[in-house]
Amino acid sequence: MKTPPWRRAVIKVGSALIAPDVNGTSSKYLLAIARFIIECRERGQEVVLCSSGSVAAGRKHIETQHDQLPIPVRKAMAAVGQNDMMANWSRFFDFPCAQVLMTHSDLRDRARYVSIRNTLHTLLEHNVLPIVNENDALATDEMKVGDNDNLAAMVATLVDADALFICSDIDGLFDADPRLDPDAKKIPVVDKIDESIFALAGGTTNKNATGGMRTKVEAAEKATSHGIDTYIVNGRKGETFEHLLQGENPGTLFRRQDDPISNKKHWLRHTLVSQGEILVDAGAVDALLQKGASLLSSGIVDVQGDFNRGDAVLVRSAESTEAIAKGICQYSAHELMHIKGQQTSEIAEQFGYSPITEVIHRDDLMILEDV
Numbered sequence: 001m002k003t004p005p006w007r008r009a010v011i012k013v014g015s016a017l018i019a020p021d022v023n024g025t026s027s028k029y030l031l032a033i034a035r036f037i038i039e040c041r042e043r044g045q046e047v048v049l050c051s052s053g054s055v056a057a058g059r060k061h062i063e064t065q066h067d068q069l070p071i072p073v074r075k076a077m078a079a080v081g082q083n084d085m086m087a088n089w090s091r092f093f094d095f096p097c098a099q100v101l102m103t104h105s106d107l108r109d110r111a112r113y114v115s116i117r118n119t120l121h122t123l124l125e126h127n128v129l130p131i132v133n134e135n136d137a138l139a140t141d142e143m144k145v146g147d148n149d150n151l152a153a154m155v156a157t158l159v160d161a162d163a164l165f166i167c168s169d170i171d172g173l174f175d176a177d178p179r180l181d182p183d184a185k186k187i188p189v190v191d192k193i194d195e196s197i198f199a200l201a202g203g204t205t206n207k208n209a210t211g212g213m214r215t216k217v218e219a220a221e222k223a224t225s226h227g228i229d230t231y232i233v234n235g236r237k238g239e240t241f242e243h244l245l246q247g248e249n250p251g252t253l254f255r256r257q258d259d260p261i262s263n264k265k266h267w268l269r270h271t272l273v274s275q276g277e278i279l280v281d282a283g284a285v286d287a288l289l290q291k292g293a294s295l296l297s298s299g300i301v302d303v304q305g306d307f308n309r310g311d312a313v314l315v316r317s318a319e320s321t322e323a324i325a326k327g328i329c330q331y332s333a334h335e336l337m338h339i340k341g342q343q344t345s346e347i348a349e350q351f352g353y354s355p356i357t358e359v360i361h362r363d364d365l366m367i368l369e370d371v
């Protein structure tokens with residue numbers, strides 16, 4: 001069985017690979033992963049890296065007698081170790097890497113969600129490798145995702161990835177923790193994640209790691225329900241990446257549910273309440289309906305309602321009362337009143353900075369007759 005093709009992936013690398021000796025970073029396992037990333041990019045596939053390891057890397061710099069790290073010590077380790085972790089990756093690449101730190105509170109806030117997404121898309125467009133981690137140095141418990149498996153799944157949804165690779169120190173999901181049960185057998189493919197799958201997944205014995213198998217299955221559940229094929233693979237074995245490049249599954253593949261477009265359409269139509277309307281001219285109607293284009297400010301005639309960046313809005317022709325599309329708007333109603341009808345270059349002159357080109361990106365726009 002060949003693995004499904006993909007065009008954009010998030011690759012999550014756990015602490016067990018970044019700092020296998022549990023104290024400071026190591027390049028031992030990263031070379032094979034870096035080669036994989038380089039090869040994928042050469043094939044035209046886009047990659048976002050989600051890397052753990054800041055706490056493990058920081059252990060080297062901050063002495064402690066505690067086995068269970070006090071929170072301020074853990075944060076300090078993350079702050080100093082993040083640098084080492086980034087440097088450890090950067091030396092493998094002759095293209096630039098970008099550090100992107102976030103917390104769950106950033107992803108919950110719509111304006112910040114849109115802002116992070118724009119940053120990640122822009123980095124990808126410019127061939128920069130984004131390296132994402134949780135902002136452990138400042139996050140409180142309420143702000144955190146808490147583990148990078150779930151964070152990677154959220155980032156995969158955020159960037160509309162079609163594959164998520166979780167690289168760990170184990171060959172995949174087994175029917176029991178192989179470190180505790182020598183007879184445990186690997187499960188190559190999971191078609192549906194239910195309680196019986198969660199029941200197999202245990203925690204971790206690694207003091208730098210966070211979730212064990214449980215958070216990986218949670219991540220797979222999140223990602224597959226958004227149409228993203230999810231793999232758990234062993235990043236300690238170089239041949240893992242050879243198999244992946246040949247379209248073979250060396251670990252456990254959790255197959256995606258439904259197609260992402262229908263999920264997104266469903267979410268847009270049924271979950272998001274529109275907060276206002278954007279009235280557009282005939283040229284914009286044509287661009288949206290016939291060309292599948294994004295909505296630009298130049299085609300906007302008027303704005304109704306009071307909405308914020310990241311809110312859902314309806315789009316309708318200024319000539320009609322029927323909405324033609326629904327989408328997530330990158331500007332507030334107030335901002336749109338200033339920039340409506342203008343070309344992007346004019347807006348840049350007016351505001352003194354380059355604005356986001358798309359008012360509604362085509363990935364966030366659903367034509368209503370299709371829904």
Ligand SMILES: Nc1ncnc2c1ncn2[C@@H]1O[C@H](COP(=O)(O)OP(=O)(O)O)[C@@H](O)[C@H]1O
Nearest residue numbers: 014015016168174176177200202204209212213
């Ligand atoms: N059913 C299972 N199948 C495979 N591994 C499991 C299972 N249950 C628990 N584990 C444990 O999960 C560990 C991987 O998770 P973790 O230590 O958090 O790694 P990472 O740092 O890569 O996130 C494995 O080393 C293994 O001990």
Ligand SMILES: N[C@@H](CCC(=O)OP(=O)(O)O)C(=O)O
Nearest residue numbers: 015052053054055147148210
């Ligand atoms: N954000 C933390 C890692 C959290 C985490 O989930 O670790 P892991 O289980 O090794 O992927 C760090 O950089 O140390």
